[in-house]
Each structure stands twice: as structure tokens, then as C-alpha cells.
Amino acid sequence: MKVINDSPRRKVLTRQAAQLFVQEGFDRTTVRMLAQEMGIKSGSLFHHFRDKQEILAAVIEEGTQNALAIARATLEHCGPTAEARLQAMARAHLETLLTDRNAHVVALYEWRRLDAQARDHLSHLRDAYEALWEAVIDDALAAGLIHGDRFLVARFVMGALNWTVRWYDPNGPRSPDDLAHELVAMITHRPA
Amino acid sequence: MKVINDSPRRKVLTRQAAQLFVQEGFDRTTVRMLAQEMGIKSGSLFHHFRDKQEILAAVIEEGTQNALAIARATLEHCGPTAEARLQAMARAHLETLLTDRNAHVVALYEWRRLDAQARDHLSHLRDAYEALWEAVIDDALAAGLIHGDRFLVARFVMGALNWTVRWYDPNGPRSPDDLAHELVAMITHRPA
DNA sequence: GGATCAACCAAGCAAGCGCTAGTGTAATTC
DNA sequence: GAATTACACTAGCGCTTGCTTGGTTGATCC
Numbered sequence: 063m064k065v066i067n068d069s070p071r072r073k074v075l076t077r078q079a080a081q082l083f084v085q086e087g088f089d090r091t092t093v094r095m096l097a098q099e100m101g102i103k104s105g106s107l108f109h110h111f112r113d114k115q116e117i118l119a120a121v122i123e124e125g126t127q128n129a130l131a132i133a134r135a136t137l138e139h140c141g142p143t144a145e146a147r148l149q150a151m152a153r154a155h156l157e158t159l160l161t162d163r164n165a166h167v168v169a170l171y172e173w174r175r176l177d178a179q180a181r182d183h184l185s186h187l188r189d190a191y192e193a194l195w196e197a198v199i200d201d202a203l204a205a206g207l208i209h210g211d212r213f214l215v216a217r218f219v220m221g222a223l224n225w226t227v228r229w230y231d232p233n234g235p236r237s238p239d240d241l242a243h244e245l246v247a248m249i250t251h252r253p254a
Numbered sequence: 255m256k257v258i259n260d261s262p263r264r265k266v267l268t269r270q271a272a273q274l275f276v277q278e279g280f281d282r283t284t285v286r287m288l289a290q291e292m293g294i295k296s297g298s299l300f301h302h303f304r305d306k307q308e309i310l311a312a313v314i315e316e317g318t319q320n321a322l323a324i325a326r327a328t329l330e331h332c333g334p335t336a337e338a339r340l341q342a343m344a345r346a347h348l349e350t351l352l353t354d355r356n357a358h359v360v361a362l363y364e365w366r367r368l369d370a371q372a373r374d375h376l377s378h379l380r381d382a383y384e385a386l387w388e389a390v391i392d393d394a395l396a397a398g399l400i401h402g403d404r405f406l407v408a409r410f411v412m413g414a415l416n417w418t419v420r421w422y423d424p425n426g427p428r429s430p431d432d433l434a435h436e437l438v439a440m441i442t443h444r445p446a
Numbered sequence: 447g448g449a450t451c452a453a454c455c456a457a458g459c460a461a462g463c464g465c466t467a468g469t470g471t472a473a474t475t476c
Numbered sequence: 477g478a479a480t481t482a483c484a485c486t487a488g489c490g491c492t493t494g495c496t497t498g499g500t501t502g503a504t505c506c
Contacts, residue, residue: 087366104495105457107495109453114494171363209439214440217421221414223413224413225417236406244403247402284462284463286464298485300464300465451502451505455500457496462492467487468485469485470486473481473482473483474481475479476477
């Protein structure tokens with residue numbers, strides 16, 4: 063019985079699981095519900111995942127990997143100014159939060175359901191992502207674009223952005239780009 | 255069998271429940287765990303609360319009521335300038351988040367576990383609290399202290415503040431007052 | 447054309463869940 | 477001093493949970 067793999071099939075199952083985890087929360091999502099969503103029986107589920115927790119870890123891992131990849135790509139293809147980079151990161155963050163919404167909502171809400179070992183592994187990924195942010199914020203501080211404690215500024219900005227999953231309506235009038243603009247304007251000590 | 259009451263005993267039990275809900279999450283907290291924490295047997299628990307959900311609602315209600323009361327009191331005892339009011343609200347929010355931490359973490363993480371009727375009742379309370387914020391932000395906008403869309407600014411600020419529960423260390427070097435200062439400085443388009 | 451293997455299923459176990467029923471008891475009320 | 481009340485107990489019902497077991501299927505490989 064092979065359990066750990068990253069077959070394409072597993073990716074699909076992971077995405078379906080994310081959907082359910084968002085709707086019901088991790089604890090209320092039973093393996094029977096997961097299996098039904100996947101079109102298999104509950105027993106078969108354990109052919110793809112060692113246990114229920116591993117499904118959660120897979121969901122969060124995929125979302126974080128995507129966010130990291132998108133952020134890196136974005137930073138390579140935007141202008142070199144501190145303002146452009148700041149704005150690009152904000153937009154990338156919001157777009158990830160919306161296109162890959164399920165995985166990120168799960169990461170935000172169900173992080174504490176991970177066992178110690180998964181949490182350790184995944185927090186390294188998250189640290190890598192946050193390091194990108196801190197670099198961009200350092201640039202903005204050095205350029206005089208914003209002022210203050212880099213640690214605090216980074217966390218305030220991430221908080222404002224992550225909080226959007228609780229109120230943002232993708233079908234509303236505002237685009238992710240609008241939000242990024244508005245946020246950067248808010249924290250920038252310089253007329254846009 | 256009387257069930258609904260707001261005896262002082264119930265307040266204590268509610269606070270103990272909040273503690274457990276933070277540690278384990280609502281779903282993973284069993285009525286047996288709650289009862290043990292309270293020093294009674296699981297059956298006795300249902301003398302004080304109709305069911306498990308009612309305990310959750312009680313926890314969140316108490317936290318929100320406190321936040322609302324503190325915010326109102328703070329607004330009455332601070333200076334009249336837009337900046338003073340903004341700062342006072344930020345500090346009040348952070349202090350509530352820290353002194354009454356358990357209840358607020360529960361409100362943030364377990365909101366969706368409320369049944370429709372409790373959620374309806376409590377969202378009115380929350381709306382009242384957010385209305386205070388929007389008034390303060392309107393003042394700040396009118397005073398030219400900050401710029402932008404009032405809806406977005408309010409949500410960005412609340413996001414930055416609420417996110418603090420995930421990283422703030424009460425035993426660290428920074429006081430809530432420091433945080434409030436830094437946040438207001440960050441979003442204020444005017445040298446402090 | 448036998449061997450291998452991933453993918454699935456039916457059946458069910460042991461544990462734990464929220465909650466109820468019925469009872470005991472000390473304090474309070476009339 | 478009888479009745480009521482608040483609060484706690486014991487015992488357990490009915491159900492769901494995550495997960496295991498043992499076996500079947502169809503495709504692929506040599």
C-alpha cells in the first residue's frame with residue numbers, strides 16, 4: 063500500500079478537499095463527506111492520504127507554494143522602484159487570495175489543526191513568503207516611501223491584506239488592483 | 255429546569271469555556287472537557303446552558319459587549335481631535351484584544367460555528383462596534399488626516415488590528431499603546 | 447498470459463460524541 | 477414544615493467518527 067505520492071489525481075482530490083474545508087471547517091468535514099465529494103468511498107480515501115490531517119497539510123502546502131511562486135514571478139516582472147514593488151506584492155497577494163481562495167482560507171482558519179510536524183514544515187514555507195514581504199518593505203523604508211518599524215509595518219500590511227478574505231466580494235465593483243492601489247496610497251507618505 | 259439565566263456563576267463558566275475554545279477549537283472541545291474545566295460533571299453542564307452552541311454564543315457575546323463598552327468609554331474620555339480619536343480607538347481595540355483575548359480569538363475563529371439565530375443576534379452587536387470605527391474614520395477623512403475610500407480604509411485598519419492576535423506577544427517590548435501609535439503614524443498623511 | 451500494481455469497494459470496529467433521564471440534596475420560599 | 481428551587485450527580489442511549497481489513501477490478505508490463 064503506497065500512501066505518499068504526488069500523483070495528479072491527488073492534486074485534484076486536494077482541491078476538492080479545500081472546497082469542503084472552507085464550507086464546513088476541518089473538524090466538521092468527515093472523511094465520508096470528503097470521499098463523496100471525490101466520488102469514491104471513504105475507505106478508498108486512505109489509499110491517497112495517510113490520514114485526515116495529511117489532507118489538510120496537502121491543501122495548505124499547495125496554496126502556500128502557489129503564493130510563493132506567484133510572488134517571486136511578480137517581483138521579477140515589475141518595475142524596480144520601491145513603490146512599484148510594493149504595489150506588485152500587494153496585488154499578487156490579493157490575486158492569490160482570490161484565485162486560490164479556498165486553500166488560503168483553510169490556511170488562515172485551520173492552521174492550528176495541523177500536527178506539530180506538518181506545522182513545522184509549512185511554517186518554513188510561510189517564512190520564505192514573509193521574507194519576500196520584508197525585503198520589499200525594507201526597500202520602501204529605505205526609499206522614504208513609508209516610515210516606522212519594519213516588523214510592525216510588515217505585520218500591519220499583511221493583516222490588512224489577509225483580512226480581505228473576510229469581506230471582499232469578487233463580484234463587487236472593486237478589483238484586486240483597486241485594493242492594492244488604495245492600500246499603498248494609505249500607507250505611503252507621499253502624494254500618489 | 256431553568257436554563258437561560260445570566261447568573262454570576264454562568265459568567266465564570268463562560269470564561270473557562272473561552273479558554274478551552276482557544277486552546278482546542280470549538281469542535282474539538284467536548285462537553286466532558288468543558289465540564290472538567292468547570293469542576294462539574296458533563297450532565298450538570300446542561301443546567302447552565304441549553305446546549306454546546308449556547309456556550310459559544312455566550313463567550314462571543316461577552317467579548318463583544320466588553321469591546322463595545324470600552325470603545326464607547328474611550329471615545330468619551332479622549333481629546334476631540336480626529337487624530338486623538340483615531341489613536342484612542344486603536345488603543346482601545348488592542349487593549350480589548352489583549353485583556354479579553356480568549357473571547358476575541360474565539361469570535362474571530364469560531365464565528366461560523368454559530369447557528370443562524372445566534373449569528374444574527376451577534377452580528378448586530380458587531381455592526382454597532384464597526385459603526386463606531388467608521389465614524390472615527392469619517393472624522394479623520396474630513397480632517398484630511400487620511401485619504402481614500404472610507405469603506406476600504408476602515409477594513410484595512412480593522413484587518414491590521416485584528417491580525418495582531420496572531421503575532422502579538424504581550425510579554426514583548428511593545429505595549430498596545432506603542433502599536434496604536436505606530437499604526438496611526440503609518441496611515442496618517444501628516445508628520446507626527 | 448501470468449505478474450504486478452494502483453485504485454477502488456463493502457463491511458465494520460472501537461472510541462468518542464452531544465445530550466437525556468432520573469435521582470439526591472441543601473438551601474430558599476411561603 | 478411542606479413545597480419549591482438550584483445545582484449537582486450517575487448512567488447510558490443512539491449515533492457518528494476516523495480508520496482498518498480483506499478482497500475485487502482493470503490496466504500495464506515483460
